[in-house]
Every structure is written in structure tokens, then in C-alpha cells.
Amino acid sequence: MATAHDTLSVVVGAGGTGGHIYPGLAVADAVRRAVPDAVISFIGTERGLETRLIPAAGYRLHTVDMIPFDPSLGSRRFLLPADLLRSGMQARRVIEEQRAQVVVGMGGYPSAPAVLGARLAGRPALVHESNAVPGRANRFATTLTPHVALAFDRSRAHLSARAGARAETVGMPLVGAVAGLDRAARAALRATARESFGVPADARLVLFNGGSLGAARLTEAAVELARRWRGAPGVHLLIKTGPAALAAVRARLAADGCDGTATAVGYLDRMDLAYAAADVVVCRAGSATVAELATVGVPAVLVPYPHAPHDHQTHNARVLSDAGAGLLLPDGETTGDRLAGLLEPLLTDPARLAAMGTAADPGTHAVAADLMARWVLRLAGWAGADRGTPAPVHGLAG
Numbered sequence: 156m157a158t159a160h161d162t163l164s165v166v167v168g169a170g171g172t173g174g175h176i177y178p179g180l181a182v183a184d185a186v187r188r189a190v191p192d193a194v195i196s197f198i199g200t201e202r203g204l205e206t207r208l209i210p211a212a213g214y215r216l217h218t219v220d221m222i223p224f225d226p227s228l229g230s231r232r233f234l235l236p237a238d239l240l241r242s243g244m245q246a247r248r249v250i251e252e253q254r255a256q257v258v259v260g261m262g263g264y265p266s267a268p269a270v271l272g273a274r275l276a277g278r279p280a281l282v283h284e285s286n287a288v289p290g291r292a293n294r295f296a297t298t299l300t301p302h303v304a305l306a307f308d309r310s311r312a313h314l315s316a317r318a319g320a321r322a323e324t325v326g327m328p329l330v331g332a333v334a335g336l337d338r339a340a341r342a343a344l345r346a347t348a349r350e351s352f353g354v355p356a357d358a359r360l361v362l363f364n365g366g367s368l369g370a371a372r373l374t375e376a377a378v379e380l381a382r383r384w385r386g387a388p389g390v391h392l393l394i395k396t397g398p399a400a401l402a403a404v405r406a407r408l409a410a411d412g413c414d415g416t417a418t419a420v421g422y423l424d425r426m427d428l429a430y431a432a433a434d435v436v437v438c439r440a441g442s443a444t445v446a447e448l449a450t451v452g453v454p455a456v457l458v459p460y461p462h463a464p465h466d467h468q469t470h471n472a473r474v475l476s477d478a479g480a481g482l483l484l485p486d487g488e489t490t491g492d493r494l495a496g497l498l499e500p501l502l503t504d505p506a507r508l509a510a511m512g513t514a515a516d517p518g519t520h521a522v523a524a525d526l527m528a529r530w531v532l533r534l535a536g537w538a539g540a541d542r543g544t545p546a547p548v549h550g551l552a553g
Contacts, residue, residue: 274300457481
């Protein structure tokens with residue numbers, strides 16, 4: 156058992172996309188809240204968003220040489236076992252240098268070497284699967300450790316029988332203010348949020364959220380919809396374009412006379428305000444977005460990214476659409492006219508909006524980071540690891 160004089164050291168493997176990095180940061184922050192002097196570092200690669208996001212959050216990033224688990228690599232995929240072994244050895248050196256007691260793999264291809272490195276170093280590893288359908292890296296990682304956490308219970312069926320049987324559903328670790336934005340908090344924040352975006356209290360607000368870089372398909376459909384609804388009273392669009400497209404979209408909206416109907420922003424620093432202000436969200440179906448929507452209770456039109464591995468965004472979207480909390484719209488059908496056909500009946504039916512807002516099971520997403528942190532502390536043998544948060548609950552989050 157660790158004593159009060161020991162230093163807790165944890166290594167987190169996360170990278171590639173924000174869908175793996177942000178939950179990893181949420182877990183790191185939760186461990187730091189529980190043990191303020193904990194030493195936490197990350198393993199990633201030089202190619203993903205981790206090179207920017209992790210240092211910006213104040214954590215050290217160690218990089219390894221790992222190629223994606225991607226069949227599109229062609230003949231290079233035959234080098235994957237050798238690459239994995241080499242990167243696993245690199246991760247082992249990091250783990251030993253950091254004197255880590257526990258390794259956490261959050262998914263994405265940088266996660267696999269971290270978990271393999273833990274196995275080689277003789278350290279316990281905890282794997283978190285964020286999507287409804289596990290990726291190749293995590294399916295491999297779950298063969299190396301008995302400790303498997305799930306964001307959505309339905310991903311259990313896509314793991315091996317052994318891994319699925321021992322996995323625990325803890326929810327999706329959420330970062331920032333959204334983690335505390337349950338349905339009641341959203342309602343309390345609504346007036347302030349609408350004022351911050353300049354949206355009248357009695358208007359219906361449709362939020363277009365294509366992720367941190369935006370989504371060209373959603374942005375184009377939003378501009379078409381703004382043109383269709385131009386001058387219509389009582390409705391407004393908030394379009395997150397991503398920084399690269401912002402100037403062009405603002406110019407198009409101005410040229411079409413849609414300034415009073417739509418507002419384009421490159422990025423939203425306060426997603427809690429955006430969710431609190433919105434009546435409906437039109438978005439991709441990344442696992443974090445789906446978990447956020449379930450937590451805050453905003454109805455959604457979900458447009459899964461069509462090139463996601465194993466079509467996992469469609470499976471993520473069904474967590475909400477099967478519950479009646481969202482509408483599923485294929486990417487190829489996403490136009491302004493098609494969205495108008497879905498949104499106009501919805502925006503004029505307050506009872507249906509309210510029913511959709513309460514249909515999703517919020518599960519344990521809001522406390523998932525703390526659940527993961529407590530699991531980490533338990534694996535480290537840390538005193539007090541079982542205090543303060545509820546235990547993971549089998550089958551809760553979707």
C-alpha cells in the first residue's frame with residue numbers, strides 16, 4: 156500500500172483525435188484533484204492533436220513511433236507488429252523513467268503502445284473505450300489487461316467474450332464546465348447563455364457543431380438553411396465553422412442577407428453556454444459529443460462522419476436515436492432542405508422538444524472522470540482510493 160510520503164505517478168496513453176485526448180485530460184485532472192501532487196504524463200505520437208492539446212493543458216507529453224491501426228496503409232500494415240513492439244519498448248522506458256504505478260490507455264493508436272509498455276514493465280493498465288464500437292487499438296489493448304472501462308455499455312458486445320464480461324461501464328470522462336451541466340443547471344443557465352450569444356429569449360436556437368475543426372458538410376447545410384430561413388422571426392442559427400472556414404462563411408451569410416438569422420463563430424470556448432442556449436443541436440456523433448448531449452439533455456440531429464472506422468459514429472448516434480433523444484441523418488442526405496424538413500416540425504412542437512430533451516439516459520458521464528481516477532488509485536494501491544465517488548456500475552451508460 157502506498158503511503159502519504161510516496162509520489163503517485165500515472166502515465167496516460169491518448170492521442171490522434173480530441174475524442175481520445177480530451178477524456179484522457181479529464182481523467183488526468185480528476186487524478187490530480189484526488190492527489191494534488193501526483194505526477195501525470197502522457198504518451199502519444201508526433202502526428203496527432205496531442206502535440207498541441209496536452210502541453211497546453213499543462214501535462215508532459217512523451218512521444219513514441221507508432222503507425223495507425225489502419226488497413227489503408229496498404230503493404231505497410233505488415234510492419235505493424237514490428238512497429239508496435241518497438242513503440243511498446245519505447246513506452247516501457249517512459250513508464251520506468253516516470254516510475255509509474257499505473258498506465259491508462261484512452262484509445263487511439265498511441266494508446267496501444269502505452270498498454271503494451273505497461274505489460275512489459277509489469278505495471279497494471281486500465282483501458283477506457285469511448286466509442287460504441289471499439290477501435291482496433293483498444294481491441295488489442297483489452298487482451299493485455301483485465302481492467303477495461305466503457306463509455307457506453309453497448310460496446311461490450313464488440314469486445315472478446317472475456318473482455319466484455321469483465322468490463323465496467325463508467326461513462327465518458329468529460330472536460331470542463333460541461334461535466335457539471337446537468338438538465339437543471341442547463342435550465343438555470345439558459346437566460347445568461349442566450350444573452351451572451353445575443354439570442355432573444357423567445358427565439359428557437361439551432362446550434363451547428365462540427366467539432367473543433369468544423370465539418371464542411373454541416374457548415375454548408377447551415378448556410379443553405381440560413382438562406383431558406385432568412386428574415387424568419389423567432390429562429391436563429393449558431394454555426395461553429397472551425398477557424399479555417401470562418402471568414403468565408405461570414406462573407407456568404409452577409410452576401411445572402413442572413414446576418415440577422417445566423418451567427419458564425421470559429422470556435423466555442425464555452426460549450427456549456429452553447430448547450431444551455433440551444434434548443435436543438437446539429438452535430439457529428441463523436442463519443443464525447445453523444446455523452447455531452449445525454450448529460451445536458453439537448454435534442455439533436457446527428458450526422459455521423461461517414462469515414463469513421465467501423466462506422467462507429469453511426470453506432471454512437473444510435474445511443475441517442477434509439478432512446479428518442481435524437482434524429483439520425485446520413486451525411487449524404489444532409490442539406491439545408493433536408494434539415495428544414497426535420498427541424499421545422501420539431502421547433503414548432505415544444506412538447507416534442509421537451510420529450511426529446513429528457514429521453515436520453517444521462518448515465519454516469521458527469522462523474523466518469525472521477526470513477527476512472529478512483530480506479531487508477533485503487534490499482535496503484537493508494538490510501539483512500541475507495542472514498543468519495545461511487546463505484547463503476549455494470550451497464551449504466553447506454
